[in-house]
Amino acid sequence: MMLAMGESGLRKVYPVLESLAALIAGIIGGFIVSAVLGYDPFASISLILLSGFGNIEYLLSISVPLTLSALAFIVPLRAGLFNIGVEGQAYVGALAAVYVSSLTGFPLPIILAPLAGALIGFLIGVLRVYRGVNEVVSSIMLNWTLFYTVSFTISRYLRDPVIVHQSVRVDRMLSALEALLIALAITIAVHTILYRTTLGYYIRVMGSSPEALKYSGSSESRVTLTAMSLGGVLGGLAGALQVYTVSGFIDVTMSAVFGIGFMGIAAGLIGRATAVGALPASILISALIIGGHKLELVLGAPPELADVMIGVMMLALSAPYALRLLSSKVLG
Amino acid sequence: MGWKAISRSLAALIIAALVVLGAIAFIAYRQVQAPTETVTAPGKVRVAVLFDVGGRGDLSFNDMAALGAEKAKRDLGVEVEYNTPKSLAHMVPLLEELSRGGKYDLLILVGFLWVDALNKTADKFPKQKYALIDASTGVRRDNVAEFVFKEQEGAAVVGVLAAGMAREVQRELGESGPIKVGAVAGMSIPPLWRFHIGYLFGVKYFEKKTGERVEFYWTYTGKFDDPALGYSAAWTFLGQGVKVLYGLAGLTHVGMFNAVIDWNERGGGRALAIGQDASQEWFNPKYIPLSGSKRVDVAAYKAIEMVVKGAWRGGLVVLGYAEGGVGVWDLEGVKYFAQIAYETGQLKGLTPDDIVRIVKDARGKYVKSDVEAIAKELEGLIVTGKIVFKEPASEEEYLSIIRELEKGNLNAALAKGSIG
Known part of the structure; x- marks a missing residue:
């Protein structure tokens, strides 16, 4: 079917092919790693690749917050901005969800949490536009500030009276299907914003040439603030969904939310910074993580083996787009 | 159209490679899954x-x-x-x-x-x-x-040994006055209440048996994961003349260990530390000659044993001194953890045998036979069930027990038996 396509059709599937080739490279890389470390490479690679798909509900519920986190990274990236702050935005989103849920109940937490995230995104944008602070630096610092602020707030004000290391539970959980529908709707919305609105147009113009943006009738500061806030909305939602579909609470060590923002960066790169790529990339990463659990159980390997293999595979998968991004930044 | 042809064959190649890899992975997956179901002998737990x-x-x-x-x-x-x-x-x-x-x-x-x-x-x-x-x-x-x-039971024996060790340190320094022991604790939660009661009980038991006055220092840092906090809390106590510090705060008391090590090595004086849960002597066997034990391994073993022997029973299983659930780590345990620390490269040039030797020397030097006898006596009372500790149900009850203990009323901590 694909071979019957014309040249333009081939150009369209080319990125997909490139990602598939990267997947092959990743599988081979993972194979080599486990062989070098002394574990049956056939067994470990097959477990890590396939066993994650054994429980679709588990897979989807983990994938959905990750998808949102990937989208939160993608939108500012298309404007040439690195939103490392997704992590912190997810923290405040999760906190807002837990707090609002303790006051009212579904669906208000899911609606308000993105605003909390947006506030953080906006703040990072303001720092960049008006004080010239690089968004990467401010985000990394804010991530840790928010980590401890949220942890403190949980242990001080929102503690579960019985299980003292965690917050009160949210009022209900979303099923994997409900979460998937939300993720699909948001994906379509983000895709539409990027390709069918003036804002999306400005974002993409700024990403490819900030100079050209001036001539197209917008300003860099306005687009920066909007794109960062939009990223914050999605990051906040990622945190809220993590609580509403996966954990049900935040714990004082932040283990329930930690890492979702950083993982979203990988998912965003693997999905080649496209809205439609975010969900498949997130499902793939989630499957690898779930499958990684099995390595220890079945093969008796230390959990680090899975970590290394997943790392190699994610590196290979995100390499094509990351390299392109780097070369375009360096070469202008 | 050479480019097109090349791209097409490349595309076909990639797809074919993926299909082949997928097939291999699937077959391997089936094989990995299969033996786990057939190899297991029936009846094997x-x-x-x-x-x-x-x-x-x-x-x-x-x-x-x-x-x-x-x-x-x-x-x-x-x-x-x-x-x-x-x-x-x-x-x-x-x-x-x-x-x-x-x-x-x-x-x-x-x-x-x-x-x-x-x-x-x-x-x-x-x-x-x-x-x-x-x-x-x-x-x-x-x-x-x-x-x-039953944290009280292990901590009580540790309390006797801590007081005895502090006495030796004081003698070594030629200091007089009351013996001073302390503890750096984490959060005020029920397991820590039990540690507090037991530790103070042991110290007071020592006081009663030897007639030597012991001052007791206790602080809640409020955190289990903040070594810096543990360091400063310990440093304050050391400055007040405390000679032995018991670490009851997880990662926080690693900071306490470091404070004690610095206190010795930077010329401040001499002090010892006591670890808890696992054997922590390997961290610095010279200044940490002792660790209280909380035997998670015993609990895991007992759980499996209940299944194997068909003696499963749901509900609470309380492990005290008699069941080997709490106590003081012996040299075998010290060696086991030193071995893990060695394998993960944390022993700074020492071998597990070095650790055991240093710990043995330090224990011989600081735990004198009279103190060992008092500890054994208390251990005997606990193991035979002649004395049983109270389980404080509320913070008020815990604090009132502590107040009574401080006055020297040992029986306030006991639900059964008494200290004459």
Whole structure:
């Protein structure tokens, strides 16, 4: 079917092919790693690749917050901005969800949490536009500030009276299907914003040439603030969904939310910074993580083996787009 | 159109390669899954140990759980598999999946982080047995055994030894005046209340038996994961002349260890530290000659034993001194943890045998025979059940027990028996 396509059709599937080739490279890389470390490479690679798909509900519920986190990274990236702050935005989103849920109940937490995230995104944008602070630096610092602020707030004000290391539970959980529908709707919305609105147009113009943006009738500061806030909305939602579909609470060590923002960066790169790529990339990463659990159980390997293999595979998968991004930044 | 042809064949190649890889992976996957179902001899008990987030290599709870399970593997002939959840978010789905699979006769859950996941899962799978270690859900279920420890009993013996060690340090320095011992604790939660009561009880027991006055210092840092806080709390106590500090604050008391080491090595004077839970002597055997034990390994072993011997019983299982659940680490235990520390490159040039030798010397030097006799006597009272400690149900009850103990009323801490 694909071979019957014309040249333009081939150009369209080319990125997909490139990602598939990267997947092959990743599988081979993972194979080599486990062989070098002394574990049956056939067994470990097959477990890590396939066993994650054994429980679709588990897979989807983990994938959905990750998808949102990937989208939160993608939108500012298309404007040439690195939103490392997704992590912190997810923290405040999760906190807002837990707090609002303790006051009212579904669906208000899911609606308000993105605003909390947006506030953080906006703040990072303001720092960049008006004080010239690089968004990467401010985000990394804010991530840790928010980590401890949220942890403190949980242990001080929102503690579960019985299980003292965690917050009160949210009022209900979303099923994997409900979460998937939300993720699909948001994906379509983000895709539409990027390709069918003036804002999306400005974002993409700024990403490819900030100079050209001036001539197209917008300003860099306005687009920066909007794109960062939009990223914050999605990051906040990622945190809220993590609580509403996966954990049900935040714990004082932040283990329930930690890492979702950083993982979203990988998912965003693997999905080649496209809205439609975010969900498949997130499902793939989630499957690898779930499958990684099995390595220890079945093969008796230390959990680090899975970590290394997943790392190699994610590196290979995100390499094509990351390299392109780097070369375009360096070469202008 | 050379470009087009090349791209097409490249595309075909990539797809073909993926299909082949997928097929290989699938076949390998089937093979990995298959033997686990056929190899298992019927009647052989299968156990999965689910670690806390962080897993092996913590030189504490997780390593101890593995120690107990490995012992059961050897002695009881069970099959044991391990799993480390990636984060708290994976605990519920992981536990559900393993319970649904029905492959394991027993799932051992290490640590309090599992409480929530267990609450959500246990009722859905009434035939699956669970053992929760060092935590309680507060709900009694027939398929859940909850192992908790009598911290007072171990801490009481540690208290006697701590006072005796502080006395020797003071003699070594040629100081007079009351003996001073202390502890750096984490948060004010029930297990720490029990430690406090036991430790103070032991100190007062020493005072009563020897007639030597002991001053007692206790502080809650409020955190289990802040070494800097532990360092400053310990430094304050050392400045006040405390000679022995008991670490009851997880990672926070690693800071206390460092303060004690600095106090000795930077010329401030002489002081000793005592570890808790796992044997922590390896951290610095010269200045940490002793560790109180909380035997997660014993709990894990007992849980497996209950299944193997068909003696399963849901509900609370309390492990005290008599059951080997708490106490003081012997040199064998010291060596075991020194070995793990050695393998993970944390011994700074020493071997596990060096650690054991140094600890043995330090114990010989600071734990005199009269003190050892007092500790043995107290141990005897506890093990034979002649004295039984109270379980404080509320913070007020705990504090009132502490107030009475400070006045020297040892019996205020006891539910049964008395100290004459």
